[in-house]
Amino acid sequence: MPNHETPAPAPAHPATPSDQPASLPRLGMPAPHFEAVTTHGKVRLEDFQGTWLVLFSHPADFTPVCTTEFMAFAAVAPELRKRNVELLGLSIDSPTSHIAWVLNIKEKFGVDIPFPIIADLNKEVATLYGMISPGESKTETSRCVFVIDPNGIVRAMIYYPLTTGRNTDEIIRLIDALQTTDKHKVATPANWKPGEKVIVPPPATMEEVEARLKAGFECKDWYICKKSV
């Protein structure tokens, strides 16, 4: 089996239209329902209702980039738990493979993997979430991240190629931004981090423009105002 984490030239046989997934989740829409076998037993999407969920896929067990990613996700799991976020991994591997890999990571690196991993052998969940990018691989899931809110709504999606490990600090930053947006009804600027000023949503009427100019926000102009939260 080829190691698809190795950089490779563009595929000789590009994806055809029939390779395209039937559907993809959309931001702001309910996340597709699933019931799946995991390393922590059978779980359904609704089991996570009331908590944020980071559903992420990796190409395959016992591969180097994935192993570094899993240890990185394990390292941030406590920070995510503080934010009421659960992690749920996925790949097209068997439960036995997942368990063996988790035990191997513990043995070789001393790292416990505290979150469940979906054994998606029939590609059911991977297909529902559009995790397979046939142009990269038809047998492995890409490095996808779906942030699903406590109401089961897809709030963010990240897709990375097989060759590039994800940045878990960015995922925490994304969660912080989404939760800040929900709590304060604001937006967050580029490279925002908790503690920094946030963006007041732009006004839609002249009345709102006049009101905000008197509100004491830090404004460069009427359409770009920041405030502390």
Added chain:
Amino acid sequence: MACIGASGELTDSARRILAALDPPATPDQVAAHVELPLYRVRSGLREMAEAGLIEINDSGAYSITALGRSLLKPAA
């Protein structure tokens, strides 16, 4: 099944969840009591209900059935 091991015995987490249902309790109450993530408690409760070890009442609380109590008892 995650709640019942290969030998037919309750798994440790299932035993903890089951023991937390006396008196009857909701998934949130069980999760707080046994200090397991809520998703694991919900998943475990569903599997134990399917196995007839527990049942849910109209208010959303789960209680142990006679079969569940028999499995909770330590082996003679």
